[in-house]
Amino acid sequence: MIPKFIISILIMTLFLTSSAIPRVSADVSPGDVIDKSNWQKVESLLPEEVLNWVKKGDFTLEIGKMEANVADFYPDHAKEATQTNVGKYELNELNGLVELATGKLATIIGLPFAQIDPDDPKFAEKVMYNQHYSSTVYGNCKLPSHLTWVSRSGPEREVSFQWFSFPMVGWPGALELPNPQGIEKYSLLLVTGPFDVAGTAILLWRYLAPEKQDSTFGYIPAIRRVRRMSPSNRSDAFVGSDATVDDANGYDGKITDFQWKLLKKQEGLVPWLDSKPTRITKNEKGEWKTTKDIKRLIWGYQKDGWQGAPWAPTNLVWVKGPVYVIQMTPKDPYYNYGVHYMWVDARTYGCNLKIINDRAGKYWKLFVKADVLCESDDKSMRFISLGPQLVIDEKRDHATVIEDVSQRNIWTFFAKMDVDQFTLAGFQKFCK
């Protein structure tokens, strides 16, 4: 029989010994650098799939703090309208956005659901509507971008393209235009390089009506014709890359094409390009443009001595904040993705992290997106822009990085564009 005091001494010794071992507390502070030696600090703040990249040493995360109130980064018209929209709109049985009073399809400015009841069965859908409308508040856009294929040995291919967005909702200019077709947004993607695919263009008409499928038209230089395309290939690899068209901005498909479910709200880490706003300037046409002052994102393959994954973004700022974890399930049985999980910033509705499973339910891809705060010198114009995006194919250990707004990709917001460009006749202007 061991005396009780000896047991007590042993317990005390064990406790003291264990206390002497350095422990990593499960929380982060601005200035922390998280890598494989201290990944435990972010254990509860990231999806397991992202955490694994840190554990393996492929990702290093710089923890930071935003130098501005991100929830305040909306143009004035959007801020005002978002408040007046409260209680005016609802989702119908098909998840279409309708006026609460009349049940008619709504065309609004700002975000439709500034306040969402936590018990609302359509909470996740409403978050996604806010996400969608937050990308319309800055009007028409011209967005030159680059897509780079990256393997373990470095960059392989690059495709450059321009994205033209013409929302018919979300900002005052849109509502001034006649819209008999009930268009929610027009968009046009024009591939500008390399030579053999340059000139490929895709025109999209998305309708407000939830039951109407997108109308998609493609111009393929090899046949020199505009051809109607099936909307089904939005989950197909975009020009063979790891990304799909629907991956843009987290999710660029039709909200009604998925079933949505809020799993939880929690603290998480949200990636930003920079902790402070980037400068935008107004030109004589009244357009707002980003500048070359924007912070340069350095990918792993661009950094000397980098030991992690070549596609890792090495100098993003990861900021702790509230996030929604949303499950999304495609309704289309032919959709190439299965169930996936989106981490949405609860303050900005940005879809920053997405875990994508295949049809069999096995983890397949990881999507990461960092947003950018944009601000004019006099602070009269503010909004949040989409920033760099990354899609990692875990099965093939390969990734595609999307360089969006950057020093070489100057983006234009509130762009002066003619809606005629998005008609069948106008589309030909972009074609050879």
Add this chain to the structure above:
Amino acid sequence: MNVLKPFVLGLCLALLLVGLTSEAEAFPIDENNTLSLGAKLQTRTTFRLQDAEKNGYTYPQDTKVGDLVQWRNLGVIEINHDLEELTQDLDILWPFKKFEIQTKYRLVGRFMYEALYDVGSDGFKAVRDDDEENIDKFKQAYDLWEFYFDFSRGPWFLRIGRQILAWGETDIFRLLDGINPLDNTFGGPFEDLDDRRIPLWMLRASYNLGNLGPFYSSSIEGFWVPGNWDAKVAPWAPFGTPYMAPDPEKSVYGRLFVNQPAKEMSNSRWGGRLQWAFGTDMNCSVAHYQSFLDAGSPYFVVTESVPAGRPLLDLSALRAIVEYPSLQVTGGSMTYSESMTNIVFRGEIAQFWDEPLFEISQNGRPILADYIPLAPAVLDAIAVYAGEDPRSFGLYGLPLSPQSGNIAKRNILRWMVGFDKMIWVRPLNRTSMFMTSFQYFGQWIQDYHDGTILPAVIPDKFVPNTVNQITGEPVPDYLQFPKVKETEHIVTALFNTNYLKGSLSPQMALAYDLRGVWLLLPSISYIREPFRFGIQYAGVVGNYTSFGLVRDRDQIAFTFTYLLN
């Protein structure tokens, strides 16, 4: 020097491009990316995979399996310049700023050199030696390929310059897409349609009509190619070149006199099209245009006036003329996206008014004339003396006052129905879909006459029981033509996908003429920036009709391309 010049130019171009970039990066020239330069250098070698059929259509007739039949080198430089920014800064462009006219231009220069006649087999060197002037023109070219300006303002759009315009919904074969001529001299049906299009100097305009009742995005479009400025038609490949028009004997080929359309206003191409969207799923268009067929229309004439009842003594007065009459086409097209099956259906119909055909009774009238019979021994002697046997043309004597023929013309209705579907075949490809496309083409000759034929002589046919007693050779029969039936039908299919993140793209294209001809075009391309590698097999099996006329030209082509941007 003639040989070295293109090589030197090509080398300089290559060095310039390699010096400019070592990666496949975009190559913008100005800060705002409004001016960009792109270029490619491409070389392609093609080897024959089938011996030329004896007395067949292919020259040189000793072409063997493994022989090089093409070494085509291409350099293309492309400049695209959006003048929007410049309009703000340059006073000379003030009107565009004042009237808010968006302006841009595109310039494509092309250099082509076919090395076959300089470094190929002795047979091809001999082809050049026999026709040096024509072959030297044929084997190399420096062209301002495309050069046009775009002007747009609101619903208006105007494109002026050398350009390509394609209408309709068909692939591989053309119905409403007959505006620009095709260059079939470097591969014909073995080549992509777009690689064969020849730009024309054209004025093209469209106006967006907007929504008209249930029709959305309606627009009207017109084009005009002034005939006194540009009346170019599909080029005629010189004799002996690997893809020349099918004909078994040089003597026949040499008897053709090709009359290209004159540069005059009456030879203008022109047309108009109305297109619209109906609902969210359907697009439609109707169009009418005037253009020229790619294949010239041959007919026989007698250049010497022979009084009634008198024989034609000089057989060289019997000639075949090839002309290019203009024709008009009226038609429409539609596409319909079916949401339940995710299938895109396509359809097109076109009436070709007064299309030139070859009917023996009209085009071949001189050889149907009565004749004064001659003894076989005399005919044998004439054949030896003239180098061709009149019996080959059905002439067993001296034709009595033969009359010139004319080009037969009939209305022809053509149509296509097809569909495209993107499908997942996950056991074969887990990351990318397969693009599948099927088309059925039909044609109906209205007021059809028996004796309508394709003007290409079926090889290896001989006049029965007839041997030239002097030479001991059988007499070839040049009146055995592939018949054209009142209705004809062709189906096509296309499958492609990509692997290795889009770097590897296999494709299978095929066409089947229901009269028993297969065209098979499997290919694979591989990307390793900034290079492209391609291998394509092209084969034809089956009867001598439509694309079966090139059935002894099975080949494999290797393409290597370097891209700037």
